[in-house]
Amino acid sequence: MGACNTITTMKSLNLDSIRESLIRQEDTIIFSLIERSKFPINSPVYSPSLVSTLPSSKSLLHFIVQQSEAIQSQVGRYGSPEEHPFFPDNLPSSVLPQYNHPQILHPTAAAININETIWDMYVNQLLPLFTTEGDDGNYVPTATSDLQCLQAISRRIHYGKFVAEVKYRDAPEDYGPAIRAQDRDALMELLTFEKVEEMLKRRVEKKARVFAQEVSLNDMDKREKYKIDPCLLPRLYGEWIMPLTKLVEVEYLLKRLD
Numbered sequence: 001m002g003a004c005n006t007i008t009t010m011k012s013l014n015l016d017s018i019r020e021s022l023i024r025q026e027d028t029i030i031f032s033l034i035e036r037s038k039f040p041i042n043s044p045v046y047s048p049s050l051v052s053t054l055p056s057s058k059s060l061l062h063f064i065v066q067q068s069e070a071i072q073s074q075v076g077r078y079g080s081p082e083e084h085p086f087f088p089d090n091l092p093s094s095v096l097p098q099y100n101h102p103q104i105l106h107p108t109a110a111a112i113n114i115n116e117t118i119w120d121m122y123v124n125q126l127l128p129l130f131t132t133e134g135d136d137g138n139y140v141p142t143a144t145s146d147l148q149c150l151q152a153i154s155r156r157i158h159y160g161k162f163v164a165e166v167k168y169r170d171a172p173e174d175y176g177p178a179i180r181a182q183d184r185d186a187l188m189e190l191l192t193f194e195k196v197e198e199m200l201k202r203r204v205e206k207k208a209r210v211f212a213q214e215v216s217l218n219d220m221d222k223r224e225k226y227k228i229d230p231c232l233l234p235r236l237y238g239e240w241i242m243p244l245t246k247l248v249e250v251e252y253l254l255k256r257l258d
């Protein structure tokens, strides 16, 4: 049950198996948002004021993400083509023997990392939509919840590389001419499936209605209450996650024949 959700464990690599992984990752994203919503916005986490005495003084979130990535890098996280650091500069190398990840992607894939855009979207646009106003002083748990959200969203969006590779392999005769012409619009059109996008938006809203629902033993309490607004999910996917996944797909395809 459930163990074919990473590229390494997939029995066969095709669009259906990749989409299955994307569907499973929806759960991770929704649960990580629910966890973050336990805390109010806690805005000092995102400003330099709290951390002026630390070596990386941009913000507590910046510091925690950078330090966590340094630790995880030393034990091999970024040896996986599914993982992308937010702070790739000067990451320590792994001290563990490398796992032999299957080489599926074109080598130019390694240069694609849109985490700066994802960070900006998460902190400036998404967070205010699902956290309450206020400051409860739980800065470190807040920032660690943010790290979970950021990593889950980043992993999902960069999966676009695998989606694009599979689509190219399935129809090189369709993608080849658009790649050779470096035609972004044609690639975008080829890789877009509106029906899949509509179904996805309906599914994530439905999942959020189940996962985020307050569970009560009081049968008199008929009003449904949610830890996060289920309508946030179709919006998050429709405005940011899917467009950014498609951006990764286009960037990947443009270099697929290099």
Ligand SMILES: O=C(O)C(=O)C[C@]1(C(=O)O)C=C[C@@H](O)C=C1
Binding pocket: 019, 022, 163, 191, 192, 193, 194, 196, 197, 200, 241, 242, 243, 245, 246, 249
């Ligand atoms: O499933 C696909 O074909 C994808 O490319 C992934 C995805 C998505 O981000 O969910 C992106 C573009 C498609 O229009 C549909 C869905």
